[in-house]
Amino acid sequence: MTDPWVALEPGTDPSERVRVLRRAHETFTAAGTVARPVRSVVADSWRRSAGAHVSPDASASVELSDGDLGAYRAEHPLARVMPLFRELMGTFARDGQHLLAVCDAHGRLLWVEGDPTTRQRADRMNFVPGARWSETTMGTNAPGTAVALDRPVQVFAAEHFIRRVQPWTCAAAPVHDPRSGRLLGAVDITGGDGLAHPHSLAFVQAVARAAESQLALLAPAPSDTASLRLTALGRDEALLVTDTGRKIRLSRRHSEILVLLARHPEGLTGDELLCALYEDESVTPVTLRAELARLRRVLGPDVLRSRPYRLAAPVDSDFGTVERRLGTGAVTAAAAAFGGPLLPGSQAPAVVRIRRRLTDGMRAALIARGDPDLLADWAHAPWGEEDLDVWRTLATVRPTPPVLARLRELDAEQAVPVGPVGPVASGPYATYLQRPRS
Known part of the structure; x- marks a missing residue:
């Protein structure tokens, strides 16, 4: 097969291909091995599905229904291009007995339209608006795998991980915000x-x-988009500034929630927030709901919405600015916006992951750039004063006596990482992250 992203090359017998794929699927579900000629994109997706503990006999769950679904769809950016989708695909779907489906970045189906008879068949496997068809819940499928990989995908018959979906074939492509590049x-x-x-x-x-x-034609001017400004780099308690200029200093937990909702403007379910915020599995949804109720009182009734939890207005964040600039290779501008690690005292699992990715990305960009001034700024900042890799790079491009002396100190200090009761805290940010900031 010349193109691994295409399910069937012209001239391939579909019936024979289905038989081969079904045998391969049964082999994988029984023994965990992938037999040829399963495409690499499908094999990788099967492995991810198994790793997520998806059952081959699973059913999709409906997360949004009735009024919740209607409100969520009305606010979703893709609602603005549904007329275009219907114009370009509606007739093709109806005449060909196909379905047009649109999902959000989490794999939740927002619209499913097309041939009525085909819709009735799809209803029986919960391929319906409001159902989650992400790869982590429904295994290999075109919309779920397309958002997982952030690229167009075609899935044919028994390439689907869930057995009841194997009579179907689908093709999906991701849609992005044309200004930010964010997956919609x-x-x-x-x-x-x-x-x-x-x-x-x-x-x-x-x-x-x-x-x-x-969407690019419909997008408002950049100055009109952000009505909330969130500052969370280098401080444990984030600062939120509203469009009216009101400044709100958030508690640590509220800071974590705002960071996560700013990162996920499409919204997060209660279960997703619970896993993102708490390491302790004994924490109940009641605790989270109480925290969100307090946050709503702090922000005002119209800022925080639910089902899923999301912010009513776009957020311009300092960490988002750094991410965007790094993504475009604007290292100097990213360094200028980097005010320190994200919520450095937070232990919320999702915040820790975001902080690590952002800080490591910033460090890697600085080291790769090799600019002595940028490296020196990082090395002399509180979060970089013990960053051995940065000091080594700085010593290469600016081997002054003070720099070389500091490098020798760090080499000596970090060469013996054992304290009186075992290994001491290590890593470039250990000391900095142990100090409170505001």
Whole structure:
């Protein structure tokens, strides 16, 4: 097969391919081994599905229904391009007995439209609006895998991880915010084996690009988009500034919640927030709801919304600025915006992961750039004063006596990482992260 992203090359017998894939799927679910000729993209997805403990007999759960679904769809950015999706794909879906589906960045189906008979069949496997079809819950499937990989995907018949989905074939492509590049969701075409043609994948890709172009035309000016400003770098208690200029100093827990919701403008469910905030599995949803109720009182009734939990207005954050600048290679500008590690005292699992990725990304960019001034600024900052890798790089590009002396000190200090009761705290930020900041 010349293109691993295309399910069937022209001339391939679909029936024979289905038989081979079913045998391969049964081998994988029984023994965990992938037999040829399963495509690499599918094999990798099967492994991720198994790693997420997805059962081959699982059913999709409906997370948003009735009023919750309607409110969420109305506010979602992809609602603005649904008329375009219907114009480009609606007739094709109805006439071909296919379905047009649109999901958010979490794999939640927001719209499922098309041939009525096909919709009835899809309803039986909960391929319905409001259901979650992420790869981590429903295994290999085009919309879920497309948002997991952030690239167009075609899934044919028994390539699906869930057995009840294997009579179907689908192709999906991710859709991004044209200004920020943020993943918004995916557009999908689902139906029978006829969709395994390479043209189906190219079709949804073209529709996704058209949607991004439409969003770019509809996007407001940058100065009109952000009504909340969140500062969370280098401080344990974040500062939120509203569009009216009101400044709110947040508690540590509220700071963590705001950081996570700023990172996920599409919203997070209660279960997702619970896992993101608490290491202790004994913490109950009641505790989280009480914390969110207190946060709502602090922010005001119109800022924090629920089902899923999300902020009513866009947020411009200092850590988001650093991420965007690093993503475009603007290292100097990113360094200027970096005020320190994100909520350095936080132990919330998701915040720790974001902090580590952001700080490591900033360090790696500085080391790769090799600019002596940028390296010196980092090395002399509280979070960089014990960063051995940065000091070594700085000594290479600016071997002054003070720099070389500090490098010798760090080499001596970090060469014996054992204290009186075992290993001491180590790593470039250990000392800094142990001190409170505000």
